[in-house]
Amino acid sequence: MKAHPLLSFEHRIHERLHISTRQYARIVREWVTSNGLEASAYGTHSMRRTKVTQIYKKTGKLRAVQLLLVHTKMDSAVRYLGVELQDALAIAEAIEI
Incomplete structure (x- = not known):
């Protein structure tokens, strides 16, 4: 399974150190679908x-x-x-x- 770049914690593109719950959910959903999995089964x-x-x-x-x-x-x-x-x-x- 490939790692999502935003889940690697190696980036600091923005000065904000925290992301919102909604942003985190979107990142997870994108990572799940990019790995060919059904997004509704994971959260x-x-x-x-x-x-x-x-x-x-x-x-x-x-x-x-x-x-x-x-x-x-x-x-x-x-x-x-x-x-x-x-x-x-x-x-x-x-x-x-």
Whole structure:
């Protein structure tokens, strides 16, 4: 998959350092379609969820997911991932952070 130039963070064309939510959504949509994917199947939120889900699956570290999502409560991060609470607590207790 080719990287979108605006997602590489190597550019600083404009003095503004931040982009709007709408601009970000447009960039993601253009990147998705340029890679031959259906734009309606991907969005900024689904990509956010996919990233933290992969981190959780590879590490089992709910605290890392919680921090990345900027959730103040662990159960919020658990609900976001769609993990059963008891499973999540067992994993969290088994891993020292």
